[in-house]
Amino acid sequence: MGVPDLTDRDWLYGSGQVSEIEQTILWGIRSGHHKSRNFADMPAFMTREPYKRYAIDPLTPGEIHDVVQYIFAAQHRPADRTAAARGFALYLNKGQCADCHTTDLRGDNYIGAPSLLDDVGLYGDASESALFASIAYGRSGVCPAWSGRLAPADIRALAVYLHANVE
Numbered sequence: 001m002g003v004p005d006l007t008d009r010d011w012l013y014g015s016g017q018v019s020e021i022e023q024t025i026l027w028g029i030r031s032g033h034h035k036s037r038n039f040a041d042m043p044a045f046m047t048r049e050p051y052k053r054y055a056i057d058p059l060t061p062g063e064i065h066d067v068v069q070y071i072f073a074a075q076h077r078p079a080d081r082t083a084a085a086r087g088f089a090l091y092l093n094k095g096q097c098a099d100c101h102t103t104d105l106r107g108d109n110y111i112g113a114p115s116l117l118d119d120v121g122l123y124g125d126a127s128e129s130a131l132f133a134s135i136a137y138g139r140s141g142v143c144p145a146w147s148g149r150l151a152p153a154d155i156r157a158l159a160v161y162l163h164a165n166v167e
């Protein structure tokens with residue numbers, strides 16, 4: 001389901017400050033609330049129109065394979081070097097991956113684009129097929145907004161608890 005681990009220091013949005021966690025709980029992520037975190041989705045590259053927010057070209061299954069090999073190589077995992085070299089060009093240009101995941105693959109915690117360098121798999125186990133599925137079919141995880149359902153003081157208490165609970 002792409003539900004992140006809340007005990008590690010790997011934050012999708014922000015850097016784990018209490019106020020940032022509180023904002024996520026208050027307004028949610030892609031919750032439908034106008035204040036929710038909703039800056040970007042993961043495009044579905046194997047569809048005819050991969051992204052609703054702006055134009056991005058589709059990728060073929062072979063191109064997605066090449067990009068996955070590039071990510072593997074960047075993570076120092078065994079990879080097909082020739083495919084990875086092609087994937088590097090796709091990452092920067094046609095796929096526009098760097099726009100969201102940055103040129104160094106560390107991700108952008110302002111828009112919720114995860115790092116592709118660690119083996120923390122938001123979706124699945126960070127295997128070749130898990131990465132392929134995210135790139136081919138897209139991702140758009142949701143966290144509900146709790147504003148109006150929990151008391152503001154309780155939301156603050158939850159944020160402090162989560163902040164204190166990281167390993």
Ligand code: HEC
Nearest residue numbers: 040041042095096097100112113121122123134139140141
């Ligand atoms: C418009 C911004 C955007 C672009 C362009 C984009 N991504 Fe993403 N990507 C995201 C967001 C946001 C998520 C997290 C989605 C979620 O939280 O549900 C994500 C998630 C992922 C994941 C899942 C990571 C995990 O830990 O499970 C992978 C893999 C990925 N992207 C690879 C790519 C690759 C490769 C490209 C280029 C071919 C690309 N992305 C282009 C925004 C983008």
